[in-house]
């Protein structure tokens with residue numbers, strides 16, 4: 251017989267398998283300009299009745315994950331800066347982008363709320379989570395996805411670009427991601443269940459000459475993932491990463507046609523072992539949904555590399 255304090259106790263295992271499955275009891279209501287909709291989830295699926303908080307959800311990989319989670323039955327809380335970062339050269343998502351995310355999520359028949367805010371603000375994320383939880387129920391899944399990229403090698407002559415590269419990327423990708431976790435994970439720990447998914451990169455697995463701060467930030471994402479997995483494992487929370495290869499999004503500026511269609515020789519020879527060019531955001535979403543699902547209950551401290559085979563060359 252297995253005693254209830256044992257890690258083999260069936261109740262403990264069932265709680266882990268349920269993951270973030272906590273009754274939400276979301277009510278139909280409108281919360282004004284920041285709330286696109288907050289309706290009772292009608293969707294059936296492995297995540298039915300749960301609520302997920304996703305940063306950088308207005309476009310790209312974040313949007314695809316939002317729609318993927320919605321199609322699996324989860325209510326979606328989408329958080330995105332929705333304005334350009336002062337002095338930063340890459341355009342951020344717009345309110346029109348967020349409207350597209352909203353349409354994709356609502357088509358799945360789940361509740362949706364959106365918030366405009368920077369992940370560098372812990373306070374803004376806490377406020378968003380509190381407002382969303384009042385309408386949609388406890389946030390049991392968090393996807394820390396928002397991130398930025400620029401290029402400036404160690405030897406670049408452009409000192410201003412170098413300063414910005416290290417300052418903004420460290421602030422957003424590292425400390426901002428940590429703030430997302432701090433805004434969401436303590437309540438999961440109190441409830442004794444939760445799923446945390448960080449979006450790292452194949453660049454969190456290797457070096458690259460043109461964007462060392464980005465590389466450092468994505469290795470840091472792996473470090474945060476593994477450290478948090480240790481800190482909250484006994485609280486019933488799993489913490490994992492999804493590490494995509496190059497994906498066709500607005501990230502880091504425009505892509506070349508060669509990259510997009512896979513005719514780029516370097517990409518084909520050194521990177522993707524599958525016969526594809528850039529992946530699509532939807533190619534990444536399934537892994538995040540899986541990590542939030544009961545099937546992934548015993549996976550924590552790990553990364554799923556959605557790398558089209560790039561991982562075959564560089565990870566142990």
Ligand SMILES: NC(=O)c1ccc[n+]([C@@H]2O[C@H](COP(=O)([O-])OP(=O)(O)OC[C@H]3O[C@@H](n4cnc5c(N)ncnc54)[C@H](O)[C@@H]3O)[C@@H](O)[C@H]2O)c1
Pocket residue numbers: 305306307308309310311312329330331332333342343344367368369370395396397398422426449450451452493494495496497498499500501502
């Ligand atoms: N696209 C790729 O090739 C690729 C590859 C590997 C990993 N990734 C990772 O995937 C994640 C998503 O990237 P994407 O390709 O969808 O890029 P994207 O630029 O299309 O989307 C990023 C989203 O994050 C938002 N955002 C950026 N900074 C923010 C901030 N400070 N606060 C709140 N929101 C902010 C943007 O407005 C945008 O909606 C990033 O973490 C990135 O590092 C991307």
